[in-house]
Amino acid sequence: MTNPGYDQARVERRRREHERQAVVFGVLIAFLAVCGIFALAVYSGAISSPFDRPFTTVGASEQKTYPVACLPTVEGQPDGALPVAYSEIKVRLLNSTQESGLGRAHESVLTDRGFEVIELGNFPDPLTESEVRFGVNGIVQAYELAAQFPKMRLVLDDREGPAVDLVIGEDYDAPLDVKDVDVAADQPLRNAEDCVPADTITPEARVLPATPEQAEDEVQPAG
Template structure:
């Protein structure tokens, strides 16, 4: 082989080596990016500058509001009829996912899982009037959680685990009897006061209805069939 042929062969080998290095770096970078994306998606990695949107964004601190008793005579709701959105307010990576798995194992239906602003204590259960019995049912598995009423129409509830969260109670330690009505904490506000306030607000928004027998305003035509008898 001539010197010229050897030089060409050497150049080709160097080109191939450079290409191999470039492609190797690209493949490695893609692999790292893929692992990072998977970790973020499964809640195993939490970045302080990355904040995802919430389906129902909890507040940072529980407000000092009245705790309403469960509806009178309300029974525990079967776990498989309760939908819970789980939020991580403890700052521990993967805690929302782990808690969601625990809830699923207990038969609850888990909706969204996400990060949340920092929450102190064991956690917070956010619910609307329609989800009162469901919230008290979940509270039996997390007795030290704070109940917080929200303005929502459905029975879905949120569980935000806080910095003091150590796990849900195992079923054998949960004090719930399917045939025994739920009981609220001492001093809780009767649920009837909540429903009464809600009804008063709806009537106020609905406007005033004319009383029976009230004559139509001047110039208003009577409805068909309301002509005076001959």
């Protein structure tokens, strides 16, 4: 025989379950309706999407525009400065990106070509474009190093020695093939387009590597 109290409890339980289901489905339907209205407004242009913004490179700062120093005049070389041997060019490789291993990769190529890499380190500021930084006694060296790449920014700073820094930026280019490098031992180097005499440029303050160890001191030019 069926217990009337038991049947009544079962009916109440089912009623409560139906009420909960109705509430849940009601909330979901309302949420979907709001999403649909928002999507329609974005599609129609009534409001702008919160994701409608340009992509940016995290950590990459805008770089200044620097005047480019012309090659120095050299006594006994009336046609212009001749290259120096790659083995006489001391290079610091500084990575300004979050990508590891770039310094080693550049070192492998440059040392194979005869450059002397004296330090690997990190540049304290993020850069978009790669740069060669140099002093007034390293202009020829900077031109020769920059010639190894499709494009390179040249930045004159206030260092005294001939060693140069290659700062690797986010948009770095791989070195050119050796056959495509426009440097020949018996041919004068060519000035960069729109260059100006070095003595008319106010040098930038030299930026030291963001590493605990500093490279060997720069060798002063002979004579």
